[in-house]
Amino acid sequence: MSQPQSQPMSPPFDGGAASAAYRNALKVIESVEPTVAGAIRSELADQRESLKLIASENYASPAVLLTMGTWLSDKYAEGTIGHRFYAGCQNIDTVEQAAAEHAKALFGAPHAYVQPHSGIDANLVAFWAILAQRIESPALAKAGAKHVNDLTAEDWETLRRELGNQRALGMSLDAGGHLTHGFRPNISGKMFEQSSYGTDPETGLLDYAAVRAAAREFRPLILIAGYSAYPRRVDFAKMREIADEVGAVLMVDMAHFAGLVAGKVLTGDFDPVPHAHVVTTTTHKSLRGPRGGMVLCQPEFADAVDRGCPMVLGGPLGQVMAAKAVALAEARQPAFRIYAQAVADNAVTLAEGLAKRGARLVTGGTDNHLVLIDVTSFGLTGRQAESALLDAGIVTNRNAVPRDPNGAWYTSGVRIGTPALTSRGFGADDFDRVAELIVDVLTGTTPSAAASGAASKAKYSIAEGVAAKTRDAAGELLARNPLYPGLELD
Numbered sequence: 402m403s404q405p406q407s408q409p410m411s412p413p414f415d416g417g418a419a420s421a422a423y424r425n426a427l428k429v430i431e432s433v434e435p436t437v438a439g440a441i442r443s444e445l446a447d448q449r450e451s452l453k454l455i456a457s458e459n460y461a462s463p464a465v466l467l468t469m470g471t472w473l474s475d476k477y478a479e480g481t482i483g484h485r486f487y488a489g490c491q492n493i494d495t496v497e498q499a500a501a502e503h504a505k506a507l508f509g510a511p512h513a514y515v516q517p518h519s520g521i522d523a524n525l526v527a528f529w530a531i532l533a534q535r536i537e538s539p540a541l542a543k544a545g546a547k548h549v550n551d552l553t554a555e556d557w558e559t560l561r562r563e564l565g566n567q568r569a570l571g572m573s574l575d576a577g578g579h580l581t582h583g584f585r586p587n588i589s590g591k592m593f594e595q596s597s598y599g600t601d602p603e604t605g606l607l608d609y610a611a612v613r614a615a616a617r618e619f620r621p622l623i624l625i626a627g628y629s630a631y632p633r634r635v636d637f638a639k640m641r642e643i644a645d646e647v648g649a650v651l652m653v654d655m656a657h658f659a660g661l662v663a664g665k666v667l668t669g670d671f672d673p674v675p676h677a678h679v680v681t682t683t684t685h686k687s688l689r690g691p692r693g694g695m696v697l698c699q700p701e702f703a704d705a706v707d708r709g710c711p712m713v714l715g716g717p718l719g720q721v722m723a724a725k726a727v728a729l730a731e732a733r734q735p736a737f738r739i740y741a742q743a744v745a746d747n748a749v750t751l752a753e754g755l756a757k758r759g760a761r762l763v764t765g766g767t768d769n770h771l772v773l774i775d776v777t778s779f780g781l782t783g784r785q786a787e788s789a790l791l792d793a794g795i796v797t798n799r800n801a802v803p804r805d806p807n808g809a810w811y812t813s814g815v816r817i818g819t820p821a822l823t824s825r826g827f828g829a830d831d832f833d834r835v836a837e838l839i840v841d842v843l844t845g846t847t848p849s850a851a852a853s854g855a856a857s858k859a860k861y862s863i864a865e866g867v868a869a870k871t872r873d874a875a876g877e878l879l880a881r882n883p884l885y886p887g888l889e890l891d
């Protein structure tokens with residue numbers, strides 16, 4: 402009988418059982434489409450062999466991953482728990498209920514809606530729910546109707562004319578906000594008239610007085626907080642005060658830092674759940690669940706949120722809701738708090754290790770799970786730095802820095818995060834070594850000219866031997882902290 406063999410920072414699993422499960426699954430897949438089986442094998446090998454520092458990625462447990470490959474996938478279940486548009490949904494009811502109950506207990510939320518297929522979907526559900534809750538009620542009263550479905554086409558026309566465009570105020574993209582927070586390339590930027598708040602030009606920190614001033618001037622329907630690339634905590638109590646002052650709904654997108662909220666690293670004023678009207682999240686980043694989204698909300702938004710399907714979502718993915726229930730059950734274990742604290746501690750070690758070796762960091766450091774390096778301190782663009790690091794076996798992503806002179810494509814930053822490597826068991830010494838390797842690569846990289854001789858924001862060269870030496874050193878760290886130890890496919 403095999404013993405649990407996973408790293409202390411991951412949920413325990415039986416390596417022998419997981420190996421048997423995956424070997425047999427791959428045999429079945431191989432018999433139909435060997436290309437896909439090959440890609441699955443190869444993905445595990447790639448993940449095992451690289452230093453994964455993408456701040457939005459993690460390694461879900463075998464229990465979470467295996468839950469997704471099941472018959473729950475084959476069931477249609479539009480509607481809500483116990484109120485479906487299809488017969489025979491009792492098992493989907495069971496898993497959706499389990500996920501929602503775990504989410505409510507874990508985050509202390511009055512209501513949880515676990516159907517969104519992704520973070521974008523969760524935000525869409527939230528936007529429509531806020532519009533419905535804030536607009537339908539007065540509209541219904543005005544039209545003397547009982548339900549939104551009773552509004553006539555004429556009522557809607559009048560409403561659209563009277564209410565005009567709706568406004569959303571969110572963090573600017575270059576300060577670390579997300580596309581779905583009202584920006585043009587996303588539907589949110591077409592649904593809402595958008596304005597944004599940035600960060601202090603000196604410190605790089607959120608300036609709450611500036612947010613308040615922007616909110617007073619713009620008077621948004623929704624004040625959006627949350628980020629993809631801001632390396633600091635946000636004071637959600639203050640954001641709620643600002644929202645209340647201008648009559649806005651406070652929506653917090655905690656997609657990135659949900660794991661730190663679940664693990665009680667972000668508490669009190671820094672926990673969005675007690676302060677926001679609506680909280681959205683992904684389940685696959687620091688929370689370490691399956692790819693998916695979720696909405697938590699105050700009771701007055703619950704009915705509107707529950708109409709996510711069919712308003713903006715198709716039929717719920719039973720297999721993913723089930724995997725969310727498994728991941729949330731894992732996150733309710735005391736060990737997850739230890740993991741979340743280690744994620745934050747490791748980020749501090751990484752930031753200190755980078756700064757002491759000369760890297761310039763946006764805001765000077767971190768108090769969450771991510772660090773943003775301004776790579777112009779190495780004479781590089783984000784694109785050059787990202788590519789050079791990848792050549793050396795270090796997977797990161799380029800990211801804009803505030804007021805980025807290189808724009809959103811080439812950028813001037815590289816974003817790095819600790820959730821994934823912490824799941825592998827990386828500790829302080831390992832992260833200090835990671836910082837050293839990153840600085841070695843960035844110091845050893847120089848921009849190259851394009852073929853035309855003009856300066857290039859993409860081309861670069863790495864000093865002889867640096868990439869190979871870094872790969873070897875990374876290999877040692879990875880071997881010391883194996884991914885899914887005990888899980889063998891052959």
Ligand code: PLP
Nearest residue numbers: 519520521579628629654656683
């Ligand atoms: N919200 C934030 C803050 C994000 O960082 C992301 C993704 O990176 C999303 C939403 C979108 O999540 P998804 O890719 O699951 O749609």
